[in-house]
Amino acid sequence: MWFINHQKIYFFLPEFLMMNKISTKLQEQLSTPLKIGSVIINSRVLQSPLSGVTDKVFRSLVRRYAPESMIYTEMVNATEIKHLPQLPRLMEIDPNEQPISIQLFDCRADFMAQAAEKAVKEGAKTIDINMGCPVNKITKKGGGSSLLRQPDIAEAIVKEVKKAVNVPVTVKTRLGWNDDEINIIEFAQKMQDAGASMITVHGRTREQGYTGTARWDIIAQVKQKLTIPVIANGDIFSVEDAIRCLEITKADGVMCSRGTLGYPFLVGEIDFYLKNGKKPILPTIKERLDCAKEHLIGLWEYKGQKGIFQARKHLAWYCKGFSGSAELRDQCSRINNVEEGLSLLNMESWS
Numbered sequence: 001m002w003f004i005n006h007q008k009i010y011f012f013l014p015e016f017l018m019m020n021k022i023s024t025k026l027q028e029q030l031s032t033p034l035k036i037g038s039v040i041i042n043s044r045v046l047q048s049p050l051s052g053v054t055d056k057v058f059r060s061l062v063r064r065y066a067p068e069s070m071i072y073t074e075m076v077n078a079t080e081i082k083h084l085p086q087l088p089r090l091m092e093i094d095p096n097e098q099p100i101s102i103q104l105f106d107c108r109a110d111f112m113a114q115a116a117e118k119a120v121k122e123g124a125k126t127i128d129i130n131m132g133c134p135v136n137k138i139t140k141k142g143g144g145s146s147l148l149r150q151p152d153i154a155e156a157i158v159k160e161v162k163k164a165v166n167v168p169v170t171v172k173t174r175l176g177w178n179d180d181e182i183n184i185i186e187f188a189q190k191m192q193d194a195g196a197s198m199i200t201v202h203g204r205t206r207e208q209g210y211t212g213t214a215r216w217d218i219i220a221q222v223k224q225k226l227t228i229p230v231i232a233n234g235d236i237f238s239v240e241d242a243i244r245c246l247e248i249t250k251a252d253g254v255m256c257s258r259g260t261l262g263y264p265f266l267v268g269e270i271d272f273y274l275k276n277g278k279k280p281i282l283p284t285i286k287e288r289l290d291c292a293k294e295h296l297i298g299l300w301e302y303k304g305q306k307g308i309f310q311a312r313k314h315l316a317w318y319c320k321g322f323s324g325s326a327e328l329r330d331q332c333s334r335i336n337n338v339e340e341g342l343s344l345l346n347m348e349s350w351s
Contacts, residue, residue: 028154030274034070034229034253037168037197039125041099042068044253045271046200046231047260049075049103049128052310056094057298061291062260063097064267070099075130078106090236093123103172105130107142107153109160116161125249126197127165129157131173134206145174145206148183151190158194168197172233172255173244174238175218178207188222188230196228199254203234210258219249231255232286239279264291264303285322287347292318296341308337315341 034041049072102119133144147154176182203214214234223230232251237259299307315332
């Protein structure tokens with residue numbers, strides 16, 4: 001059986017070939033719209049904000065395969081918005097990108113509130129507050145996951161931002177600072193009480209970074225305690241991963257992060273399965289390389305030479321899992337212009 005959607009042909013695997021199958025009750029729940037406060041999203045699968053990745057070009061590729069999913073901008077520094085004469089390019093939103101959310105970070109409630117007001121004017125349907133970034137340059141200044149150690153400040157930020165805007169305010173965070181300080185249940189309850197309309201939990205501590213395994217079991221405990229939507233994040237690299245995660249956590253949806261690097265098809269694949277109960281097979285090598293070419297051209301047109309340098313990492317992510325991919329990754333990591341990249345990606349030997 002096949003189905004055509006957005007110029008892409010999907011061939012469905014028989015259900016008995018699937019490694020996992022979601023329960024009927026959960027399937028019914030997850031096929032309904034996601035309510036984030038006053039905003040209704042016709043998808044339970046979200047594209048995570050990723051610094052240096054989720055710009056307009058990348059988002060447009062994700063959107064092609066996930067037309068109804070919530071997509072997030074790269075996280076934006078509220079301090080920069082306060083002091084820069086012009087809004088940073090990170091906040092640029094195309095009218096066709098909806099539904100979209102702008103993610104902000106800082107530890108000063110007043111700066112965050114002002115930044116949120118500007119983000120809403122740019123078109124953000126929700127304001128997401130980053131309370132999970134583990135990077136030192138963010139945490140040392142009191143932002144990101146350091147807020148897990150400062151719940152009162154985190155609470156004040158949510159309250160202040162909520163007062164400043166007329167769209168839902170959401171939070172993305174982690175389990176805790178380290179294994180000795182896993183405080184996500186208490187922290188999440190505090191964010192809910194402060195007025196957050198949804199919380200996304202990455203199932204790792206700050207100390208873990210992106211190593212080890214995401215603790216979906218702890219996300220399940222958060223879900224049991226809260227009344228607002230809880231979105232599970234961490235180790236979602238396939239439809240099967242999403243199914244297992246949702247069965248374990250009973251979360252209201254999943255957020256895809258690193259699984260979409262070089263694979264902007266993932267959000268749409270999971271979304272389609274949750275709505276239809278059918279899993280598409282992986283795109284062909286040619287489809288992946290064609291997508292990589294489009295990504296390269298888009299970055300060049302949007303950012304010029306800076307886009308070419310950024311494309312190096314993206315092309316490397318696309319080039320995985322087929323004969324000759326290691327050599328192709330190496331060559332793509334050194335391209336200096338569009339022509340070089342297209343020539344490499346057009347090579348018939350890769351397919």
